[in-house]
Structures are given as C-alpha cells and as structure tokens.
Amino acid sequence: MDRAGQIDDDDGVLAAQLEVEQIVVDDVYSRLDALREQTRAQLAQVRAVRYSGTHQARSERDSFSSLYADRLATYDAVEQRLLFGRIDLAADGQDEGSLVSRYVGRIGLSDEDHTPVLTDWRAPAARPFYQATAANPGGVVRRRHVATRGRVVTGVEDDVLDVDQLDDDARAGLSGEGALLAALGAHRTGRMHDIVATIQSEQDEIIRSDVEGVLVVQGGPGTGKTAVALHRAAYLLYAHRERLARSGVLLVGPSNAFLSYIERVLPALGETGVVSTTMSTLLPDVVATATEESAVARVKGRASMAGVVARAVAARQRVPARIQTVRVGSHDLEIRPDDVAAARGRARRAHQPHNAARVVFVRQMLSTLARQYAAQLGSEVSGEDLAGITEDVRVERDVRVALNLAWMPLTPEGLIRDLWARPERLAEAAPGMSRADRALLRRDRGAPWTEADVPLLDEAAELIGERIDPERARVAAEADAQQRAEIAYARESMQASGAGGGMVSAEMLAARFADTGPILTTAERAAADRSWTYGHIVVDEAQELSPMAWRVLLRRCPSRSFTVVGDTGQTSSGAGAHRWSDVFDTAVRGSWRLAELTINYRTPESVMDAATAVLEASARREGVELTASRVVSARDLPGALRVDAGTVEDELAHARTLGGTVAVIAPADQVVALRRRLGAPANVDLTAPVVVLDPLASKGLEFDAVLALDVGAMARGDAYVAMTRATRLLSMLGNHPVGLPRP
Numbered sequence: 232m233d234r235a236g237q238i239d240d241d242d243g244v245l246a247a248q249l250e251v252e253q254i255v256v257d258d259v260y261s262r263l264d265a266l267r268e269q270t271r272a273q274l275a276q277v278r279a280v281r282y283s284g285t286h287q288a289r290s291e292r293d294s295f296s297s298l299y300a301d302r303l304a305t306y307d308a309v310e311q312r313l314l315f316g317r318i319d320l321a322a323d324g325q326d327e328g329s330l331v332s333r334y335v336g337r338i339g340l341s342d343e344d345h346t347p348v349l350t351d352w353r354a355p356a357a358r359p360f361y362q363a364t365a366a367n368p369g370g371v372v373r374r375r376h377v378a379t380r381g382r383v384v385t386g387v388e389d390d391v392l393d394v395d396q397l398d399d400d401a402r403a404g405l406s407g408e409g410a411l412l413a414a415l416g417a418h419r420t421g422r423m424h425d426i427v428a429t430i431q432s433e434q435d436e437i438i439r440s441d442v443e444g445v446l447v448v449q450g451g452p453g454t455g456k457t458a459v460a461l462h463r464a465a466y467l468l469y470a471h472r473e474r475l476a477r478s479g480v481l482l483v484g485p486s487n488a489f490l491s492y493i494e495r496v497l498p499a500l501g502e503t504g505v506v507s508t509t510m511s512t513l514l515p516d517v518v519a520t521a522t523e524e525s526a527v528a529r530v531k532g533r534a535s536m537a538g539v540v541a542r543a544v545a546a547r548q549r550v551p552a553r554i555q556t557v558r559v560g561s562h563d564l565e566i567r568p569d570d571v572a573a574a575r576g577r578a579r580r581a582h583q584p585h586n587a588a589r590v591v592f593v594r595q596m597l598s599t600l601a602r603q604y605a606a607q608l609g610s611e612v613s614g615e616d617l618a619g620i621t622e623d624v625r626v627e628r629d630v631r632v633a634l635n636l637a638w639m640p641l642t643p644e645g646l647i648r649d650l651w652a653r654p655e656r657l658a659e660a661a662p663g664m665s666r667a668d669r670a671l672l673r674r675d676r677g678a679p680w681t682e683a684d685v686p687l688l689d690e691a692a693e694l695i696g697e698r699i700d701p702e703r704a705r706v707a708a709e710a711d712a713q714q715r716a717e718i719a720y721a722r723e724s725m726q727a728s729g730a731g732g733g734m735v736s737a738e739m740l741a742a743r744f745a746d747t748g749p750i751l752t753t754a755e756r757a758a759a760d761r762s763w764t765y766g767h768i769v770v771d772e773a774q775e776l777s778p779m780a781w782r783v784l785l786r787r788c789p790s791r792s793f794t795v796v797g798d799t800g801q802t803s804s805g806a807g808a809h810r811w812s813d814v815f816d817t818a819v820r821g822s823w824r825l826a827e828l829t830i831n832y833r834t835p836e837s838v839m840d841a842a843t844a845v846l847e848a849s850a851r852r853e854g855v856e857l858t859a860s861r862v863v864s865a866r867d868l869p870g871a872l873r874v875d876a877g878t879v880e881d882e883l884a885h886a887r888t889l890g891g892t893v894a895v896i897a898p899a900d901q902v903v904a905l906r907r908r909l910g911a912p913a914n915v916d917l918t919a920p921v922v923v924l925d926p927l928a929s930k931g932l933e934f935d936a937v938l939a940l941d942v943g944a945m946a947r948g949d950a951y952v953a954m955t956r957a958t959r960l961l962s963m964l965g966n967h968p969v970g971l972p973r974p
C-alpha cells in the first residue's frame with residue numbers, strides 16, 4: 232500500500248474507534264444527566280416540604296437537603312473528562328480471544344438495572360488500568376486512554392499489553408503517541424490539574440498504600456509528589472469514607488499561593504472535605520505574616536524549645552520566698568510558702584493544663600486561708616459559715632493579687648511574647664541555651680508573629696489550655712450534650728433512609744441541623760477548632776518543617792496516619808530536615824515507611840541535569856552528604872536551557888513566544904524592584920502574564936518558562952528549587968552557581 236493509502240486507512244480506523252467510544256461516552260453522560268435530574272428533583276421536593284415545626288421534621292428535611300446538595304455538587308465537579316480510560320481484560324471461561332471492556336472514570340456510575348457503566352478510578356476494579364505493564368499485564372490485554380473535550384471524544388491512545396490476545400482487526404487499530412507525553416507537553420495555566428487519567432504505576436502504589444502509619448514519599452523535583460499526595464487524599468476519603476468524613480483530612484502546604492495553585496484538584500476528583508492550610512495559618516486566632524532570619528527560625532524550631540515553653544509555664548507557678556500577710560475584714564491571714572507549695576503540688580498532680588489546674592490551686596489555698604480565719608474566731612464554725620468565710624477570702628483584692636502572683640492565669644500569646652521581650656524570662660526558661668541564641672530571639676512585645684512562632688504558640692496553648700470562665704464552661708457543656716443528641720439523631724435518620732456512605736456524615740448533618748449559628752461542614756468546624764484531631768494529615772514540602780512544627784501536627788493526628796511528601800534536596804528553611812530518619816526515628820519511633828518517586832514529569836532533561844550538577848557541586852563544596860536520590864526526566868526539549876542569552880526583557884519576550892505561564896525567580900531582596908520594573912503584580916498572582924517571586928514562594932509551583940536571576944546568590948536548596956520550576960524553558964541570567972554546565 233502506498234503512504235497516502237496507509238494514512239487514509241489509519242484515518243478510517245481512528246474515526247471508527249472514536250465513534251465506538253463516543254457511543255459509550257454519550258451513554259455515560261446521559262446517565263450522569265439522569266442522576267443529576269433525579270437528585271435535583273429530590274432536592275426540590277424536600278425543600279418544598281413546609282416546616283411542621285418539630286425538631287425531627289426539620290432535621291429530616293435538612294439532612295436530605297444537604298445530602299442531595301452534596302451529590303449535585305459532586306456531579307457538577309466531575310463533568311470534565313468524566314470518562315478517561317478503558318481496559319480490555321481477557322474474559323475468564325469464555326472463548327479464547329474474547330474480551331471484557333471496563334471503563335474507568337472520575338466516579339462510579341451504574342445504569343437503571345444496577346449494571347456498572349463506569350468504574351470509579353479509586354475502586355479496586357480500576358487498579359489494573361494503572362498497574363498493568365507489558366511484563367506484568369495482570370489479565371489486561373489493552374489499556375486505552377480516551378481523550379474528550381466537553382462531551383466529545385477527541386482521541387484514543389492504546390497501550391497493548393498482551394498482543395497475542397488481540398485479533399487482526401484490533402491489531403490494525405492500535406493507536407497512540409502516549410497520553411502521558413501529551414499531558415506533560417500541555418501548557419500550564421497557573422492552576423494544577425489532576426493526573427487521574429495518567430497516574431503511573433509507581434505513583435499508584437503510593438496513592439493506594441495503607442492508611443495506617445506515617446508514609447514518607449521522597450522524590451526529586453517534578454516527580455509528582457504533590458499530585459500523588461492529592462490523589463492519595465481523594466483515594467483515602469473514598470476507601471475510608473466512614474472514618475475520614477467524620478474526623479476530616481488536613482492538608483499542609485508551603486504557602487497560600489501554593490494552596491490556590493492546587494485548590495481545584497480535589498474538587499475535580501469529587502472531594503471537597505479537606506482542610507488546607509499553611510503552618511502560618513494553622514491556628515484559628517493567630518496571623519503569622521512576618522518573616523525572620525533563617526538562624527532565628529532554626530533556634531525556634533529545635534525540639535528542645537518544647538522544654539523551654541514548659542519551663543516558662545512552670546515558672547508562673549511560683550512559691551513566694553517569705554510569708555505574706557493579707558487582711559480580710561478585721562483579720563490578718565498569712566499566705567505561707569509551705570501552704571502554697573502544697574497547693575501547687577496538688578494542682579500539678581491533677582495533670583491538667585495550667586489554667587484548669589489553677590482552679591485546683593486556688594480552691595486549696597482559699598480553703599487553707601478560710602481555716603486560718605476560722606481558727607482566729609476561736610469558736611466552732613459550721614460548714615455553712617466556712618463557706619461564707621471562703622467567699623469573703625476569695626473576693627478580697629489582696630488575696631487575689633497574691634494568688635495570681637503564685638499561679639498566674641495565662642494566655643499562649645502573653646507567655647511567648649514575654650519570652651521574646653524579657654531576657655530574664657527566657658534565661659530562666661532556657662538555662663541550656665547559649666547567650667548568642669537567646670539574643671537572636673529578642674524581640675519587642677508588639678512585634679508581629681512569624682511562622683516559627685506558630686508551633687511555640689500551639690505548644691503553649693496545649694500546656695495552658697483555655698482561659699477558664701465558669702459561665703462559658705457551663706454553656707459549652709450544654710452545647711456538647713446537645714451536639715451528641717443531634718449526631719445520634721442524624722445517624723438514625725440516615726440509616727432509616729438508606730443514605731450514608733456518600734459525601735455526608737452524621738456529624739456533618741448534625742452540624743447543619745443545629746439551629747444556632749451558620750451551617751458548617753466538618754472541614755469548616757475542624758479549621759476553626761485548635762484542638763480538632765484529624766483522621767489523616769497530608770504534608771507537602773515536608774522537608775521545610777521544624778521538629779517543633781512536627782510536634783504540632785502529631786498532636787493533631789493521634790492515630791499517626793500521615794502522608795508526608797518532600798525532597799530533602801530542596802530544603803531551604805534553617806529548621807528543616809536533611810534526612811527523614813532525623814525527623815521520624817524519634818517522632819514516631821520507627822513506625823514510618825519510605826517510598827520513592829524517581830521520574831521527573833516536569834523538567835526537561837537538559838534542565839534537570841544542570842540543576843543536579845549545581846546541587847551536587849554546592850553540596851561537595853559545603854561538605855554535605857546528599858540523601859536524595861537522582862531523578863530521571865520523562866522527556867527532553869531542545870533549547871530548554873539558556874544561559875546568558877540576552878537581557879531580562881529579551882528573555883521574557885522569548886519566553887512569551889512559547890505560550891503558557893512565565894515566572895521570574897530572583898533572590899528575595901530583588902523581588903520588589905523587579906516587580907516594579909516588569910509591571911508584575913505585587914503579590915504572587917499565578918494568573919498574571921509574568922509572576923515575579925523568590926525561591927521560597929516558588930516552592931511546589933511550576934511554569935512553562937522561568938527566568939532565574941542570580942541563582943549563584945541563592946542558598947543550595949533555593950537554587951535547586953529555582954532551577955526546577957520550568958516545564959519548557961529555563962533561562963539563567965546574572966550571577967551563576969558553581970557547577971552550572973553551559974548548554
């Protein structure tokens with residue numbers, strides 16, 4: 232056959248394949264539409280029911296209303312690329328060569344007869360789509376990627392895993408240049424997309440790995456750590472819905488820009504119940520916006536700071552040096568060191584936080600003083616009289632002052648501010664700290680909080696507890712009892728209706744029934760509550776976290792179920808980790824496991840090789856042993872690395888010709904001036920034509936083209952980060968790092 236004839240023939244085969252898949256795609260969407268309509272009607276129906284006024288009727292109505300609203304939201308979120316894959320499996324017990332096809336998509340769908348038409352990508356039945364290889368096909372004869380735009384099939388890509396099983400027609404119809412390469416070559420938009428259609432087998436292993444324990448995923452730049460972490464969160468919510476919808480999942484990322492970069496991934500995977508935060512914004516009432524020297528963050532992040540905070544709290548539980556006399560009515564009473572020491576011992580043995588234990592301390596001291604008072608009366612005192620005397624003692628100003636001095640009610644903010652602003656307090660709480668380190672921590676009382684303060688504030692909050700207000704405590708206890716009753720009721724009504732197992736848990740419904748305050752989801756309630764404990768925590772760019780930050784996160788997940796992703800080659804925080812064993816051998820005593828990702832899906836090979844050469848040269852120079860493994864790029868592009876090719880403006884113009892997103896990454900002290908010079912926005916707006924940012928802010932992000940300026944002036948981890956953000960072009964200008972190969 233001549234070449235033109237061959238092309239005609241190929242075109243015909245492709246058109247036929249598209250037609251076949253279009254029929255399936257039409258069916259799947261019409262099923263989605265039918266379900267959407269059905270749910271919309273159900274929602275309208277429950278909303279139309281008038282309140283009968285009883286609590287039960289209102290609860291029922293609200294429970295169904297939120298259930299249907301959540302279902303509708305899920306159906307809307309999965310509209311794009313609802314179906315993306317097909318596997319043809321050798322049919323057991325059938326004629327040789329007969330195949331069974333299974334379609335894989337964002338959610339599972341069945342037709343009216345309950346026959347599955349689409350398999351959820353997270354279901355065990357979808358696993359062969361990601362796991363099958365030619366060496367180990369696991370019954371899969373062919374894997375097909377189905378590309379769609381809107382509801383139209385635009386292409387198919389086949390991987391044949393077992394050619395022997397295909398008949399001649401099927402063999403003639405093989406097509407595909409690789410859905411993965413097509414995905415990698417796409418322009419970036421400033422928003423991360425899911426990779427559900429092209430998850431690779433080493434990634435799939437991690438995504439579906441057991442929920443228990445701490446799973447650490449080490450991988451070089453662009454190996455899909457963030458993508459894997461997000462898909463794992465969606466997978467775990469699917470596989471452990473009951474447990475995780477109730478307790479919630481926390482996702483910790485490096486910056487707000489990063490959180491907005493990834494914000495669309497989980498909803499597109501049908502999940503909305505994840506709380507995402509940075510360490511700076513973790514505490515509901517603390518705004519930590521200021522930055523500080525790496526050396527300061529290093530001192531604040533040391534594990535030994537936990538002892539410093541504990542000693543600072545204990546130092547506010549003081550025994551006076553000598554007897555103090557206070558006048559109550561016409562009597563002189565003595566506050567004696569021995570009595571204070573005894574009351575303090577008793578309060579400490581209660582093992583409660585400082586403010587709650589203070590109640591024990593004060594009660595004991597008041598009773599001691601009341602007995603002194605009664606003894607001075609000389610006559611027998613009834614129980615009732617003693618109670619009256621105790622009250623007289625309690626309200627006496629001098630008594631209050633003296634007891635406060637012995638056991639001061641505290642706030643976490645006040646305690647930490649005092650440590651930084653009053654050198655004698657820090658010296659008392661940190662006897663082992665060098666004078667130079669203490670000087671580093673010195674700060675005025677009004678200074679704003681930094682990210683490194685957050686774990687210390689949380690540590691202090693843990694030891695100090697809530698401020699005790701008896702009236703508030705009573706109201707809170709009542710609200711608690713009410714909440715438990717609501718949850719029990721919600722669970723009953725969900726069971727009675729056959730609902731549940733979906734996006735809504737009894738707790739979420741109960742929160743929505745409550746007629747006080749706004750309707751809150753688990754995620755919203757968790758985010759507003761410092762002491763909330765999560766069912767699972769995902770940490771991205773985890774190498775940046777200090778030992779003190781890990782204490783905060785471990786407290787928030789008593790079951791120790793974590794997905795930790797990061798790269799010790801990219802560490803830039805002074806308090807961060809250079810070896811995972813340093814973090815977890817002590818923190819979770821060996822109950823952690825390490826997985827590795829080795830293929831870089833972002834950076835062209837020539838750029839990745841240059842970044843690796845620079846990292847290794849700088850580690851050699853600094854005498855540091857690199858613990859991260861080398862990565863291999865999935866592809867290369869000619870001309871992807873440029874060094875000193877032109878001015879900043881020239882290189883920007885060149886970058887723009889490539890299309891997609893463009894960033895300039897420069898040392899932090901140049902960013903403001905560069906933004907002005909290039910007319911870039913003053914913050915990190917990933918949708919702007921040019922984003923100017925420092926290496927820290929660029930963590931976790933990627934752009935089609937990156938101009939990296941003065942990389943030679945950046946620290947080792949920062950330089951490595953800056954050089955590995957580009958998907959098409961890295962242009963380096965200015966002061967270059969040691970070890971940079973010339974293209």
Ligand SMILES: Nc1ncnc2c1ncn2[C@@H]1O[C@H](COP(=O)(O)OP(=O)(O)OP(=O)(O)O)[C@@H](O)[C@H]1O
Pocket residue numbers: 411414415424425426429430431434450451452453454455456457458459798832833930931932933955
């Ligand atoms: N299986 C895949 N299919 C398609 N694209 C993928 C796949 N895995 C990763 N990618 C893409 O590779 C890029 C890098 O992924 P990601 O940001 O998750 O890497 P990372 O390891 O977190 O990188 P870094 O540590 O450098 O921030 C993203 O654009 C992601 O969508």
